[in-house]
Amino acid sequence: MMTTYPHLLERIQALVSSSKEERIHFLYEDRWIGYDRAKKIIAVLEDLLQQPRKIRPLSLLLIGEPNNGKTTIIREFYRQNHTMSIRDPVTDLIDVTKPAILIEAPPTADEKALYIALLDHFFVPFRPTDSKTKLRYQLIHLLRRFGTRMLIIDEIHNFLSGTAMKQREVMNALKSITNELMISIVGIGTKDAVRVLHTDPQHAxxxxxxxxxxxxxxxxxRNLLVSYERILPLKxxxxxxxxxxxxxLHEISGGNLGDLNRILVECAKDAILSGAEQISIETIKKFKSLKPTAGLRKVN
Known part of the structure; x- marks a missing residue:
């Protein structure tokens, strides 16, 4: 008779019979946990993406502490929406659109670097040495061609690096694109990213x-912990x-999602290697002393 593990998701149950090495490898893979907060943010993004084009499109800035799950949420939304195939009813040909484009902000506020980062998503030839005007023209053409409705910029607080003039230039470039194409901007960053919006009252x-x-x-x-436990391949x-x-777990992680994930992965790994096959209080306490060296932050 096949052993079942009702505390795990069905797709994880099959993994439990794998080798220790395979299970530990799985622990370190990226994973998506659809907790309520994440679902609500994705619902907001879906609504923003589906809104009709208008002269002043709504945009969103998602902020939070570093390593708290912002990028994971955005990448899950992008995975669902980065391409779409549409069949022309007249020609019966399939056209590919790119409703959303996701980039990481350049290391510093730089208009040309912004255009290059966006152009990279279209897999078409372009010359990085071209002028800003030429790169912008090519980008606008491609955004129209592929029906893009949303630009997502992760680490948008990077735009705070650079002179005040450079910051204004890159934000004005984004404003110009949204005005011309009537598309939304979604920025993701730390709480400092709010300062980016104050380069011009119109941005805010x-x-x-x-x-x-x-x-x-x-x-x-506690519900989040229930969700986590269902994907940890322990018997x-x-x-x-x-x-x-x-x-x-809250004391160790400070309520930071990335730190919580780190400690649970290490605890699960220990439970697999030791043969305990469950995370006990004693297992968790083993890693409490690792906070300073493991990069885990305690929020007071």
């Missing part, structure tokens, strides 16, 4: 700001959402 008036805070020690956090239930485990 176009952006809604959504904050992704660290987690409180509450029912939502025995750990009951991570129990009061003692949840309190300890």
């Amino acid at each position: 008036s176009r952006f809604d700001v959504a904050d992704l805070p660290n987690w409180d020690l509450d029912l939502d956090f 025995m239930a750990s009951n991570l959402s129990a009061r003692q485990s949840a309190t300890l």
Whole structure:
């Protein structure tokens, strides 16, 4: 009779019979956990993407502490929306569109570097040595050709690096693109990114700001632990959402999602290697002393 593991998702149950090495490798892979906060943000982004084009399109700035899940949410939304195939009813030909484009902001505020980062997504030849005007013209043409409706810029706080003039130039370049094509901008960054909007009062008036805070020690956090436990390939239930485990995990992670993921991965790895096959209070305590050297931050 096949052993079942009701504490795990069905797709994870099949993984439990794999070797220790395979299970540990899985722990370090990127993963998507559709917790409520993430689902709500993706719903907002979906609504923004589907809105009709208008003269002053709405835009969004998503901010939060470093390593708190912002990029993971955005990449999941982008995975769902970066390309779309449309069949022409007359010619029966299939056309590919790019509703959303995701880039990481250049290291400093630089208009030309912004155009180059966006052009890279179209897999067409262009010369980085061309003038800003020529690169902008080519970019506008491609955005129209592929029906792009949203530009997503991760690490947008990078635009704070550079002179005030450079910051204004890159933000004005974005404003010009949105005005001409009537598309939305979504920026993702730390809380400092709000300062980017104040290079010009017009920028601030176009952006809604959504904050992704660290987690409180509450029912939502405990539900998050339930979701995590269902994807950790351990043969025995750990009951991570129990009061003692949840309190300890929150104390170590400071409610930071990335830090929580790190500690749970290390605990699960230890449980696999030791043969315990569950994360106990003692397992969690093993990693409490690793906070300073593992890059885990405690938020007071």
